[in-house]
Amino acid sequence: AQSVAQPEDQVNVAEGNPLTVKCTYSVSGNPYLFWYVQYPNRGLQFLLKYITGDNLVKGSYGFEAEFNKSQTSFHLKKPSALVSDSALYFCAVRDRGDYKLSFGAGTTVTVRA
């Protein structure tokens, strides 16, 4: 079985400050890990993924995430948040033997000007 936990329902930061959205996962084997963002009335947009290799992965719009196997975490980060980053963020995991993604509950990010 695979699962994802996003411990924070909401994250509020000021524009220009660092942004971190937390994610921990549980899978039986080695994971594929993903971050998606959802803007109002839009579908889920892919941000970045970890498949293998370097634990720090870089994605779209200046976001990055660090895979930590010992802590089973995959936190999303952005060094300097923008107001336009305000959205709903989902972490997802896929076991390498499966097809399906398992999603976290989502974290609403609000960046204030």
Added chain:
Amino acid sequence: EPEVTQTPSHQVTQMGQEVILRCVPISNHLYFYWYRQILGQKVEFLVSFYNNEISEKSEIFDDQFSVERPDGSNFTLKIRSTKLEDSAMYFCASTPGAKNEQYFGPGTRLTVT
């Protein structure tokens, strides 16, 4: 940039009626998925489809649900006899390979009255 499209954006139906949700995946993609998100809950996997057959399905995907790829471009989800609890946002996704990230459509909001 190619996108997954879904129609309709909003479907209202009466309990017991059949509905068909339509998706046009990205043209060179080979794997297709349906997910749903009940209001306030996680995005949940329903089914994956590859090579004209179901490759994986969840326990949600019972005999009331079916999927079809009737031609080279459309991918449909049918619910034979809708229930109130089927009210949700339904997302279609596609990917060129099993290891790749999934690209999501904007969703169809299904309301069962």
